[in-house]
Amino acid sequence: EAGVAQSPRYKIIEKRQSVAFWCNPISGHATLYWYQQILGQGPKLLIQFQNNGVVDDSQLPKDRFSAERLKGVDSTLKIQPAKLEDSAVYLCASSPEQGIGTEAFFGQGTRLTVV
Amino acid sequence: SQKIEQNSEALNIQEGKTATLTCNYTNYSPAYLQWYRQDPGRGPVFLLLIRENEKEKRKERLKVTFDTTLKQSLFHITASQPADSATYLCALEELSFGAGTTVTVRA
Numbered sequence: 001e002a003g004v005a006q007s008p009r010y011k012i013i014e015k016r017q018s019v020a021f022w023c024n025p026i027s028g029h030a031t032l033y034w035y036q037q038i039l040g041q042g043p044k045l046l047i048q049f050q051n052n053g054v055v056d057d058s059q060l061p062k063d064r065f066s067a068e069r070l071k072g073v074d075s076t077l078k079i080q081p082a083k084l085e086d087s088a089v090y091l092c093a094s095s096p097e098q099g100i101g102t103e104a105f106f107g108q109g110t111r112l113t114v115v
Numbered sequence: 116s117q118k119i120e121q122n123s124e125a126l127n128i129q130e131g132k133t134a135t136l137t138c139n140y141t142n143y144s145p146a147y148l149q150w151y152r153q154d155p156g157r158g159p160v161f162l163l164l165i166r167e168n169e170k171e172k173r174k175e176r177l178k179v180t181f182d183t184t185l186k187q188s189l190f191h192i193t194a195s196q197p198a199d200s201a202t203y204l205c206a207l208e209e210l211s212f213g214a215g216t217t218v219t220v221r222a
Contacts, residue, residue, distance in 0.1 A: 106158030
């Protein structure tokens with residue numbers, strides 16, 4: 001079974017530029033999560049999708065971050081414009097269902113450096 | 116909002132000993148709590164899930180307890196091995212992760 005795929009693996013941009021990350025979850029997984037993990041901290045949930053609908057985006061900085069999951073499969077997370085404090089690893093995870101206690105499968109993440 | 120804290124940032128133990136990690140939380144009553152392992156440069160990997168009506172869960176050399184009155188979970192690695200060296204994360208459902216405890220097992 002293929003795992004969660006993320007790209008790119010690394011990205012360096014200047015502040016005020018825009019950037020997009022892509023995630024392909026495990027086939028058949030209904031729930032998709034995006035997390036931000038700053039060095040030395042645990043992952044912080046940014047947004048959760050159930051199929052192609054948003055379940056929770058309460059911690060997504062909506063003035064600069066946006067995410068979509070078209071057709072309930074792949075997802076993209078965009079930052080525009082980026083700030084220095086956005087430097088972090090962006091993790092995508094998927095699980096078969098939401099809220100019933102199934103494990104989440106994580107991708108390797110995209111390491112973003114904003115200079 | 117919910118808050119989750121894990122004990123000391125680092126834990127150094129001798130091979131063969133038991134590592135005990137603590138996870139405390141406030142302002143939330145999770146239906147379940149999860150533990151993950153994270154190696155440098157990798158995404159977290161699921162280890163164990165324990166539900167609010169369960170007191171203890173075991174998987175091979177791992178054991179998790181869950182005390183909803185104390186709002187605390189303990190994670191034990193018995194007969195530790197150098198390969199167990201990693202950062203271990205506690206999570207309230209999928210919503211909130213602790214900062215993790217880095218375990219180093221000395222041969």
